[in-house]
Amino acid sequence: MKTAVFTSTIAPDLIAWVDKRARLEKRTRRSVLEDALKRYQKELTKKTLHEGFMRAAQDPDMRELAEWGMEDYANIIGK
Numbered sequence: 001m002k003t004a005v006f007t008s009t010i011a012p013d014l015i016a017w018v019d020k021r022a023r024l025e026k027r028t029r030r031s032v033l034e035d036a037l038k039r040y041q042k043e044l045t046k047k048t049l050h051e052g053f054m055r056a057a058q059d060p061d062m063r064e065l066a067e068w069g070m071e072d073y074a075n076i077i078g079k
Contacts, residue, residue: 056062
């Protein structure tokens, strides 16, 4: 995987926390930051999906479509 280089400023207390985590876990600063960004990305994706499902639950046509899908899913896994 190709990486990108960027320069940014960060609050001293946050970078101190990152450095401490990196030392404790015997990791690089980059790997701690990359892991944090991946987790943040995953959480935002989950939040977006949840909000979409909540909106869909209010739409009668979408609810009916979902119920049809669940019946098909139950039939498939029952085989």
